[in-house]
Amino acid sequence: MTKTKEESLQGELIKNFRFLDGKITVSRPRRMSAEVPPANFREVLEYAVDKLSFTMLCAITGLDETANLAFIYHIAREDGIILNIKVAVDRNNPAIETITGLFPGADVYERELVDLLGAKVEGLAKGSRYPLTDDWPAGEYPLRKDWKKNDTKEVTNA
Amino acid sequence: MHKVVIPIGPQHPALKEPESFSVTLSGEKIMKFSARLGYNHRGIEKACEERTYVQDVYLTERICGICSHSHSTCFTQAVEEIAKVDVPKRALYIRTLVGELERIHSHLLWLGVAGHEVGFDTLLMYTWRDREVVMDILAMLTGNRVNYGINMIGGVRRDVSAEQAKAILKAMDTLEERTKYYIQVATQETTLIQRLSGVGILSHKDALKLGAVGPTARASGVNRDVRRDDPYAAYSEVKFKVITDDHNDVYGRTLVRMGELLESYSIIRQIVKKMPEGPIITKVPRKIPAGEATSRYEAPRGEDMHYVKANGTEKPERVKVRAPTLANIQTVAKMLEDRQLADLPIVIAAIDPCFSCTDRLTGIRQTGKRKKNVLKWEELHTYSITFYKEHGIDFTDLNKKMAKALK
Numbered sequence: 001m002t003k004t005k006e007e008s009l010q011g012e013l014i015k016n017f018r019f020l021d022g023k024i025t026v027s028r029p030r031r032m033s034a035e036v037p038p039a040n041f042r043e044v045l046e047y048a049v050d051k052l053s054f055t056m057l058c059a060i061t062g063l064d065e066t067a068n069l070a071f072i073y074h075i076a077r078e079d080g081i082i083l084n085i086k087v088a089v090d091r092n093n094p095a096i097e098t099i100t101g102l103f104p105g106a107d108v109y110e111r112e113l114v115d116l117l118g119a120k121v122e123g124l125a126k127g128s129r130y131p132l133t134d135d136w137p138a139g140e141y142p143l144r145k146d147w148k149k150n151d152t153k154e155v156t157n158a
Numbered sequence: 159m160h161k162v163v164i165p166i167g168p169q170h171p172a173l174k175e176p177e178s179f180s181v182t183l184s185g186e187k188i189m190k191f192s193a194r195l196g197y198n199h200r201g202i203e204k205a206c207e208e209r210t211y212v213q214d215v216y217l218t219e220r221i222c223g224i225c226s227h228s229h230s231t232c233f234t235q236a237v238e239e240i241a242k243v244d245v246p247k248r249a250l251y252i253r254t255l256v257g258e259l260e261r262i263h264s265h266l267l268w269l270g271v272a273g274h275e276v277g278f279d280t281l282l283m284y285t286w287r288d289r290e291v292v293m294d295i296l297a298m299l300t301g302n303r304v305n306y307g308i309n310m311i312g313g314v315r316r317d318v319s320a321e322q323a324k325a326i327l328k329a330m331d332t333l334e335e336r337t338k339y340y341i342q343v344a345t346q347e348t349t350l351i352q353r354l355s356g357v358g359i360l361s362h363k364d365a366l367k368l369g370a371v372g373p374t375a376r377a378s379g380v381n382r383d384v385r386r387d388d389p390y391a392a393y394s395e396v397k398f399k400v401i402t403d404d405h406n407d408v409y410g411r412t413l414v415r416m417g418e419l420l421e422s423y424s425i426i427r428q429i430v431k432k433m434p435e436g437p438i439i440t441k442v443p444r445k446i447p448a449g450e451a452t453s454r455y456e457a458p459r460g461e462d463m464h465y466v467k468a469n470g471t472e473k474p475e476r477v478k479v480r481a482p483t484l485a486n487i488q489t490v491a492k493m494l495e496d497r498q499l500a501d502l503p504i505v506i507a508a509i510d511p512c513f514s515c516t517d518r519l520t521g522i523r524q525t526g527k528r529k530k531n532v533l534k535w536e537e538l539h540t541y542s543i544t545f546y547k548e549h550g551i552d553f554t555d556l557n558k559k560m561a562k563a564l565k
Contacts, residue, residue: 028239055366056369057369058452058454058461058480076388078382080384082452084452103369109484127192131196132199143203143204
């Protein structure tokens, strides 16, 4: 039986990054996911982009997994294969590195993670926030699971 | 030269939606452009987590008024993938049909707006009149002009009858003839060509680097289309061309959208002809097993992506939406670099922005010291009447006259 494209991409990744063995799944044609430790995230991402031609960044999803905050980088190839690279970081120090060097378009996706989940994106250039309002109270992250909408203070018009 | 910073928005007569731009000018030339988004942020992703999958289909449909079907299809696809549901073929065909009709209405709408932004309002009047043809078809098929509500988890809500199919084909003929005329206008009318050519340039390299999607990317020679690259619904069973162009400017974006209109007519004809008989929906349990899925959809404005994570209950753990405008807005700064201020409206319009999609909470809350509760509709109505009275505007006499006239 010949290997599918997804399987050979999986093999390629495992060959270069031993720690990924058993961490990559192919859920259906054109859909792959990998769980990567934060320390190795950068090298895996760069390898996937430069060597395996995952040249498109579709989005970055932020997840609240109670103990951890996880970030999924959805990157895609021209032939429609998506690789979801998941990185889990400690909730009390949710620090990730910016990927705007690889994908300048990631800027706004990373700002969203900062606003809605309280991620600390290292290296992200200064700029206006997105998508919350300028007077949004500090330390309120609406997409965290313990956040309830009534927690916000009433904003009154001056 | 002295630099001037002009704020445009969030509320501005020339903008159709709330967004805020800050433009630094030197004379008439744009030196720097920055956008502040989020004025339409409604917290839909959080709201999805608090509602059931069935409710979320309707909620995601309301992310956007124009590409409503795009979002609900993208969401249902993800849920169906997690639940491992086999959606009946006929339902997939109907989804594709509505999706393409939506593209037609969106592109015709865009063409009108583009005409308006460059002072060619005749084009606006013409295209929006023709757009009514496809709006009528959508209303006939789904019961609504926008927010069709055709999608359900496991299939679609309404079937297409033989008479309806006939009406669709007839409408396609009318629209094709009209579109060919617009192509003729766009390729021969000097004023239009000169106004759009060389405006809002986005090079192929920049389009790739900034992650542009949809017609904006395709007009810069980026040969990408989710319908072909990552086929969903019934797209693997129809033939169509992905329209690209290498003008890299607003003119190219116009040509791409018009070319896509012709392809849509052809796709719809194939869909109507090949639509298999059978059921239109399968029953899906309300509880969706734990799992996750990434779903993509080629919306009229470009790639729409939803990520859904299920936890085995009736409600999703997480729903993430990335609408096409969020991917495209970042190209605008590049397009406006070193350009004239007068080009700004058409350049922004040329990515066909949709900020509702992008920002994805609405509630009218009474502010001030008196009460702090959410207003009901009647209260809001009374409030508006007293507000205007306090400001010296009284409609009582007019209302009486109106009531008399109606009798």
